[in-house]
Amino acid sequence: MKKHIIAMAALCACMSAASAQTSVTIYGIVDAGITHVNNDGPNGGRTTVEAGQMQVSRWGFKGVEDLGGGLKARFGLEGTLLNDTGGAGVPTGNPSTTSLFDREATVGLTGNFGSIDFGRQNILGVLSVGMADPMGLAFAATSPNVLFAAMNHAGVYGAYGANGSGTALRQNNSIRYVSPSFSGFGFALMRAFGEQAGDSQRNSYVGASAFYNAGPLNLYGAYARMKNNPTNLAVSPDLLHSHAIGVKYTMSRAVLKSTYSENKLDSTGRKISVFGAGVDFPVAPAITLTGAFYNTRRSGDVKDDSQQYIFITRYALSKRSTAYFSYGHAATDRIVSATDINLAQGFVSVGSDSANRLTVGVMHMF
Template identity: 45%
Template sequence: MKKSLIAFAVLGAFASVASAQSSVVLYGIVDASTSYTTNQTAIGGKKLSLDNSNLSSSRWGLKGSEDLGSGLKANFQLESSLSVDTGTAGSLFDRIATVGVSGDFGTLNMGRQTNLAYDTLVQVDPLNVAHVGTNPNIVLGGLNNATLYGTHGTSNGFSSATRQNNSVKYALPSVLGGINFGAMYGFGEKAGDASASSYAGASAGFSQNGLTAVFSYGQMKDATNSSTLRVYTGGAKFVVNDEFTVKVTYAENDLNTTGRTISVFGAGVDYMLTPQTTLTAAYYANRRSGDMKAKADQYVGVAKYALSKRTAFYGSFSYAKAGTTAAKDQELGLFIGAGNKTATRTTVGLLHAF
């Protein structure tokens, strides 16, 4: 018995040391809502649905770090998408799968991770990344559209370009009171052509005294190295006072082979009505030029009530208007049904974070 007690004491001591030097956290977001959407068929049909991820993307993941001493840490993150409405998930750790190190020199991560355009826009998005599946800054600016962007970058045509496989991302610590820089490269891994299916980008930002300004540039090659997609993103967020925050963004991507240019201008404001209640209004102007002319606009309002630090009840109303009833305009409208020029969506939902 004494030996057993001693053994348990020793194991407990080792466990205490290990927990002091390293940590692993299970985390996630579960977001479900009911939506009523108009003009979803050619004759203006309506749709009532239970949706997933209308305030924030549902997900679950593991992340952790180990203290290596002298200010150096080893880090990892594994994150998977989650569809609450059906109880299904994407491929395991389809959102993030990285391992890296951090210290006074900055942070270096390797694996599957978001591109710099996405990283830039989510910091200043007028909707705070709500309605991720139809948010123009995410779908068009952050390249989360497999049809338009999936043929370029390290996804090799199997998914959108928002997340890049086989990538290395470096973030420099803030210097001179709030200036930061970043760089990222994704390996195309094609034998005989190192540039094909590759991604390369750089970013810069500033944050001080309530003002955040961010910019990024990236370029992606297709599998044959015959086409280049260039991406430019930028935006700013200004905290006017304890109640008001104003945000402005601009994103543009250009395809050199066809001359296609897709741009998104976004503007919005957050108003804290009470410590628990936040109202958000946002506007997006989506445009296409070069290969063809197309346009659509979105107007979105969101009300969020915090039931606790981790749980929120929310409602939203969205209105989308395309330039014409043609498919090229509806593609930019993002939730307008075929044969329609406008659509509305009313959503009520609940989000819990853990």
Template identity: 35%
Template sequence: MKKSLIALAVLAASGAAMAQSSVTVFGVVDEAVQHVSNSGAGNSVTRLVSGGLSTSRIGFRGVEDLGGGLKAGFWLEAGIAADTGEGNVSGGAGSGLEFKRRATVSLLGNFGEVRLGRDFLASYNTLSSYDPFGDNGIGAIGFIYNRANPTGSTSGNGTFENRKGNTIAYFLPSNLGGFFGQAQIIMGEQTTGPKGNGFSIAGGYANGPLSVSGGYTKLYEGHAPTNKTVGNTADADSYNIGASYDFGVAKAMFVWNEEKLKVPTEVKFSSYLVGLTAPVGNGVAKISYQDLDNKTSGFNGNDASKFSVGYVYNLSKRTALYGTVAHISNDGGAAISLAGTAAAGKNSTGYEFGLRHSF
């Protein structure tokens, strides 16, 4: 009898603890067969890739109720290159698992949320929110942002990557009638040389079928690329606006983005995306057109565009089959490829078919 009472007391205490806090393990495993051919360059690639529909990942998140409407939360999320089993850091495979997709701790309440750690740039959320492909796979909106190279021949090298470490962010509360906003400080932490500081802001309105938002990021010395044709201590600016409207039978999307690097000769790119998603059968059809305009003096003709179409077939709420076809047209000296090496002014065409499971 005594043991039973003790057991009941333990269970009751455990239940009380669980009512106050929760921890969730979550993740995605996504793999696809991809083929890309680059005209004029004499190369093509067929491979298994990770993250054609959603980035493969594993994470842990939790919330503790502190009482009085105040909560504490944490989020640790690591990317996985599911095709090799390696860790994946914002697209680059490494030898170990690192929580570089997100590593934050938060305080939440009626005032909103204060969040510390590594997270998305505030302005990046505008780009990904209005991309039919969610910035994943060969149809991704990544084609039109992060353009560090003034020639426009490559995709750049990290000035406006979608995440930053050492950030302090504030989010508006969610009860503002559809209005939302975020302000984020980026702390470089260097003691000498370029400090690498910056900030990012974003805000908008989402209610019913309409969503519209915009963002701005300013990166000071130390954030600009290591590309020596640009210099590695240049300031950088990024502006974007996006909108979508759900008509029921289809959802229309639009994004405009501009990036500048302040060097002796300013490097500047302007770009836009128009897209559409529509429920078809037991899945969703996707289509997008992206245009990249190189406005850098002396490189104005190095432009490119990308057309993508895809379909996701839902086998269940957590499992889906998908396929995407994409085509890049390069002009002038631009040589942007879906994979492999493209020739200047030539095309890059590819497809991928894959399977995604979330848990």
């Protein structure tokens, strides 16, 4: 009898040790608000309820297993939530398909050597402009840094890289390495494979980035090159070059942030650049004010320019819930045409050259 008790105790101890070495977390963000745009094209103003205003609504799973000796296995699965309609995932491609985990689907290892992950994941430019974005990646559907700097505009960048005709912001079939920090300095390398027979360069992505995180100063920089896959195999793939830098400086009473990016297409010389600057200013323990400015410019083939001014007030209801109010103004140098690239996509409508936006909403994290 004593032997059975000892055996059971040993088994329970082993199970406890195993469970202590492995963890799986379910997490997410549910964000929605009411928005009014005063000049939504020739038809006038428009009022809508939108999901993912302050942060994109999402849900996901992440897990880690301690393998010993400082080595850990990990995975991440994350998908978009469209909680204004109850939908999930973002349709991409032609014919259209919706991925359950459209934001991330990775598995990898992490340890003293850094980390290496395989699957669908963000491009390295997101680490540069994202960490220093003047709005903290708020209003992703209309943010110049998300649409152009991070290449989340499917109509402009969807053909480039291994993204399944979605947006170049995330790449399928990729491998990414991130180094450990060396006194604040580090770097990352990433490659996404187009998996096209006879030419591995078609629909491919290659990127590199460097960063510095020490004390109040944070610096980020990234470079990438992507290729498309012309339907005529006799035609060489077109090449897209991307550069992005970000700077964040934390002061006692404010956080200053600035970013710059440019993406240039070899075939036409088209270049789209985005400059952003902003400040976070806590005015009370639960209240933070944010002011941001963006200038988006097209050159090389067609000249165009757009500006956005955004003001945000965030009120922390708790550690996980935030209420927010925002005012935004956007203007373009010319009337937006249905046949051209809209540098104020999602903000200024076709037939207009400016718009004002008011938003009130709530964000909850779990």
